[in-house]
Amino acid sequence: MKIIQEIRKEIDQCDEILIEAFEKRMELVLKVLQYKTREGMPILDSSREEEIISHAVKSLKNKEFEKEIEEFMKSMLTISRKMQSIRLFPYNIVLIGFMGTGKTAIGDRLSQLLRMDTIDTDVLIERQMKTSISKMFEEHGEKYFRQIEKDMVKRVSLRKNTIISCGGGVVLDSENVEHLKETGKIVLLSAQPEIIYERVKNDQNLPVLKGNMTVEFITKKMEERKDKYESAADIIVDTSHKDKEEICQEIVYKLLKS
Numbered sequence: 001m002k003i004i005q006e007i008r009k010e011i012d013q014c015d016e017i018l019i020e021a022f023e024k025r026m027e028l029v030l031k032v033l034q035y036k037t038r039e040g041m042p043i044l045d046s047s048r049e050e051e052i053i054s055h056a057v058k059s060l061k062n063k064e065f066e067k068e069i070e071e072f073m074k075s076m077l078t079i080s081r082k083m084q085s086i087r088l089f090p091y092n093i094v095l096i097g098f099m100g101t102g103k104t105a106i107g108d109r110l111s112q113l114l115r116m117d118t119i120d121t122d123v124l125i126e127r128q129m130k131t132s133i134s135k136m137f138e139e140h141g142e143k144y145f146r147q148i149e150k151d152m153v154k155r156v157s158l159r160k161n162t163i164i165s166c167g168g169g170v171v172l173d174s175e176n177v178e179h180l181k182e183t184g185k186i187v188l189l190s191a192q193p194e195i196i197y198e199r200v201k202n203d204q205n206l207p208v209l210k211g212n213m214t215v216e217f218i219t220k221k222m223e224e225r226k227d228k229y230e231s232a233a234d235i236i237v238d239t240s241h242k243d244k245e246e247i248c249q250e251i252v253y254k255l256l257k258s
């Protein structure tokens with residue numbers, strides 16, 4: 001009994017050291033963040049995280065704990081990144097734009113990079129209604145879908161520190177824009193019609209383009225919606241000829257400047 005008490009005492013001492021080191025580390029992370037923001041340096045640096053993890057694995061004396069140290073460092077980096085994201089973006093990041101501009105794809109990547117939660121109105125609607133958007137259009141018409149979408153936008157606008165990827169038609173309704181703006185900043189993703197066509201041409205779940213999957217129709221529809229998209233936007237990021245990493249960096253940079 002005495003032995004276990006002795007060991008526990010040592011564990012408590014280890015925890016004290018960890019707590020002290022953790023506190024110090026978080027304070028230093030915030031200092032780096034302030035410095036980077038002041039100097040206009042890129043905030044996201046995935047290679048630095050990999051370096052920190054591999055350094056920790058190498059530094060370990062007892063190799064029995066390799067897997068565990070990796071997990072430990074990853075959790076700490078996640079906590080640290082989350083803390084930074086909350087300070088940098090104390091609001092929802094709302095992604096809007098035409099079909100195929102990358103709202104869903106960029107929402108997912110941005111959420112990995114910033115360790116912020118992400119949701120997608122189309123995905124939530126399909127999950128709630130237990131059917132596809134195409135079927136909803138087919139069986140009940142567009143008006144029915146837009147009402148469900150409107151209710152969903154109202155609900156998701158109540159969230160905090162979340163990346164909200166919207167359906168392509170969400171901002172056509174001015175009340176949706178008002179709700180989203182109450183808690184978020186709006187990022188308009190754009191792309192050239194030819195690029196959008198290449199990205200969506202095989203997508204069977206886009207009823208607005210059904211029977212009209214051509215560059216000409218996409219161009220016309222984009223032109224019709226242009227003013228609504230642009231007037232809702234706090235920042236605009238063109239996604240043509242850019243990979244997801246570049247787009248995320250640009251979103252972060254422009255949001256911080258806005």
Ligand SMILES: Nc1ncnc2c1ncn2[C@@H]1O[C@H](COP(=O)(O)OP(=O)(O)OP(=O)(O)O)[C@@H](O)[C@H]1O
Nearest residue numbers: 098099100101102103104105167168199242243244
């Ligand atoms: N920057 C990019 N480069 C190459 N492919 C991309 C890029 N962004 C998105 N894509 C691809 O284009 C397709 C459409 O993207 P995504 O589904 O994210 O668009 P969306 O804006 O969410 O469209 P929707 O309005 O239909 O929900 C996907 O296959 C995605 O992987």
Ligand SMILES: O=C(O)C1=C[C@@H](O)[C@@H](O)[C@H](O)C1
Nearest residue numbers: 099122167168169206207208
């Ligand atoms: O642009 C649109 O009107 C749409 C885009 C998709 O995200 C879906 O929300 C739906 O297919 C309608």
Ligand SMILES: [Mg+2]
Nearest residue numbers: 103104122166
């Ligand atoms: Mg999408």
